[in-house]
Amino acid sequence: MAISITFRPTAFSLDQYNETIKQLDGAGMGKPAGRLLHVCSGAGEKVTVFDVWESQEAFEEFSQYLMPILDMMEVDPGIPAIAPVNNILQ
Incomplete structure (x- = not known):
């Protein structure tokens, strides 16, 4: 199931x-x-990142690379909002 983060x-x-x-x-x-x-929006110190992943597992695999980079940069990503994706219109 696809998820948004x-x-x-x-x-x-x-x-x-x-x-x-x-x-x-x-x-x-x-x-x-x-x-x-993948979408990045915002300005100043309030940049937000929104992703859609085909599965929770795919995101978790990616996060093994992302989180150490954020740690190295001393960025606290906070707790991401995760929700099932019902539809994508393009």
């Missing part, structure tokens, strides 16, 4: 987001298997 860290800038993407690319996880959609 929304991260709303208390303080996460666009520069930190871009560095996270750079680090993920370097680890070969810039376009991870199972991620169906």
